[in-house]
Amino acid sequence: MSVSVFDLFKIGIGPSSSHTVGPMIAARQFACHLQAGAGLAAVHAITVELFGSLSATGVGHGTDKAVLLGLAGHEPDRIDPDQIEPAIAAIRASRTLCLLGERTVPFVEKDHLLFRRKSLPLHPNGLSFHAFDALGAEITQRDYYSVGGGFVIDAAGERVLNQAASAQADSAGHAQGLPHPFRTGAELLAQCQATGLSPAQVMASNEEHWRSAAEVRRQLMAIWRTMAGAVQRGCASTGHLPGPLQVRRRAAELHRNLKAQPEAALRDPLSMLDWVNLYAMAVNEENAAGGRVVTAPTNGAAGVIPAVLHYYVNFLPGADDDGIATFLLTAGAIGIIYKENASLSGAEVGCQGEVGVACSMAAGALAAVMGGTPEQIENAAEIGMEHNLGMTCDPVGGLVQIPCIERNAMGAIKAINAARMALRGDGQHVVSLDKVIKTMMQTGADMKVKYKETSRGGLAVNVVEC
Ligand code: SF4
Structure with missing residues (x-):
């Protein structure tokens, strides 16, 4: 690795x-x-x-x-x-x-x-x-x-x-001598079982091979601040996104509405979904406008992980910087397995490789900060991909706007549900993360080219451009 x-x-x-x-x-x-x-x-x-x-x-x-x-x-x-x-x-x-x-x-x-x-x-x-x-x-x-x-x-x-x-x-000798190398989900679990470390601790230990613990922490917090900055700018920016579709930016208005909603609305147990949708849409509107975002693991899918991380920070008790670091390290560990064994490219495997992977990373990361075992974390990541299998990439007008912006919101919500589902189990499950990654790659290979970031199929040809 x-x-x-x-x-x-x-x-x-x-x-x-x-x-x-x-x-x-x-x-x-x-x-x-x-x-x-x-x-x-x-x-x-x-x-x-x-x-x-x-x-x-x-x-x-x-x-x-x-x-x-x-x-x-x-x-x-x-x-x-x-x-x-x-x-x-x-x-x-x-x-x-x-x-x-x-x-x-x-x-x-x-x-x-x-x-x-x-x-x-x-x-x-x-x-x-x-x-x-x-x-x-x-x-x-x-x-x-x-x-x-x-x-x-x-x-x-x-x-x-x-x-x-x-x-x-x-300066670091990039690939040599990691203390806990892994390429697959099974190898990551084996590292956890052999050492008693969590996936985040395995990752942290490997990262410290390249840079000091303080530097790892500093860079993780810089990633978090950039994600939070993208949410803030997205919530403050109005007008239309670049391009002929003239897609209206919605995050700022949604943010205003959510802040102004009456007390009674807060008793709706699902009102948090509105906020998760907001976080994701804010980031992806910022991305579509060419603004500053964190590739996570792609730009088209840049809203999923910040949205779920904001959910952790704003809605779960006890959230702190240690939890943010754990979240990002766990998500990174899962993302590495996809990078090593499959693809993060919509042009190669469709949106499975973008929003699908981001959903899987976020699901595992959320399970981690909610106290999941390594097995539950792996299970959450697997669920996060299993229900994105086959998802095509068909951006309307060749722009990273429709379906991308809403798709990130859907991916974030799916990740939260995947984490919760995994945490209600004991980590034992039939389909392993490695098997679902292999399936994702095979499905992507079988997918027609017109559904892989060419804008020659799907929504891209069924929506008339203005
Ligand atoms: S639809 Fe295509 S361009 Fe849009 S987020 Fe998914 S993979 Fe990226």
């Missing part, structure tokens, strides 16, 4: 981890490759090809802008979301792009950013970058794949890291 909880929870920008965050990292990596190789001074033109799902829904997901920003040297965890539109407007107005802020080359999107319907061999989300010299001869060419959740690999299948993650990996 070489994936850290901070690989799964990454502070970034919306609207998509695979179509925005990943391509930005890939584009910046290509510019750095040029800088380290022939040197930026030798470069007189760049072309970028987007393949498969990146071509089909890339514009709606902001891939075009992400590529320009990455070539210019920006990183998803550092760029100020408010600076994105001015930076893009400047590139478009000048018809030039400044590579890593050092070398200006002509860049006209219709000539230099090319959309290809076919896919590259390794994954549906492929990008190909080309650099040319003054005579128009190709200096170098590189392919990258944005494989979901902001993870990027090159043509050799090697992982490409952004600057911050790269520095961490270099």
Whole structure:
């Protein structure tokens, strides 16, 4: 196991981890490759090809802008979301792009950013970058794949890291010598049984292989604060989301209504559902608007885990920072099993791999902070996926809005129910987490391409765009 909880929870920008965050990292990596190789001074033109799902829904997901920003040297965890539109407007107005802020080359999107319907061999989300010299001869060419959740690999299948993650990996020896390695649910349970540790403690121990306990805690709290910030901004932002659908932002109005509701309404035992819906919708509206969110484990599914974590903080007695850390570490442990054995990419396995995985992670994490045993936690995570099997990805207009925003609310509620169901049992169950993950992957492989983030099937073709 070489994936850290901070690989799964990454502070970034919306609207998509695979179509925005990943391509930005890939584009910046290509510019750095040029800088380290022939040197930026030798470069007189760049072309970028987007393949498969990146071509089909890339514009709606902001891939075009992400590529320009990455070539210019920006990183998803550092760029100020408010600076994105001015930076893009400047590139478009000048018809030039400044590579890593050092070398200006002509860049006209219709000539230099090319959309290809076919896919590259390794994954549906492929990008190909080309650099040319003054005579128009190709200096170098590189392919990258944005494989979901902001993870990027090159043509050799090697992982490409952004600057911050790269520095961490270099200083820490990323994959070597973890005290409690695990790749599967069974291995995680075996680690817990052998050591008496909880899944969160297993994760914490592994994380401390890479960084100090204080640093693990600091970064976990930074993740939590960013999630809470996304909820707050979502609850305060009105108007319409970007794009031709003109989807109205609803979280702010719902927030006002919930705060103003009469005392009697609070006696409705299900009124907490309204709040969980609110938290998820607020985050996903913020994501759809290109704002600051935590990839968890993807941007399309960025609302599920914050919503369930807010439920823990705001509705369960005794919630505290230790519980928040336990929640995030447990969710991370479950997410790693999906990353190692299946996929976090809607373009590869449909929305099972996004909202489905987030639901599973949140279910296990909530079971943990509600006192569940490792077996109950594994059971909750399994239930969270079992009832998302087969879920397609068919974003209307290629935008991460419909069905994505409401789908996160549904995923959060489902996660809460999965945790409660597991906690009412003894952890013994027929379908293991590993079996349901295997089933998810097989179901995704059998799913028609039109239901995998291409906007060529499902809701995407049955809803007329305005
Ligand atoms: S439908 Fe699901 S997988 Fe597809 S873009 Fe929306 S959230 Fe992501």
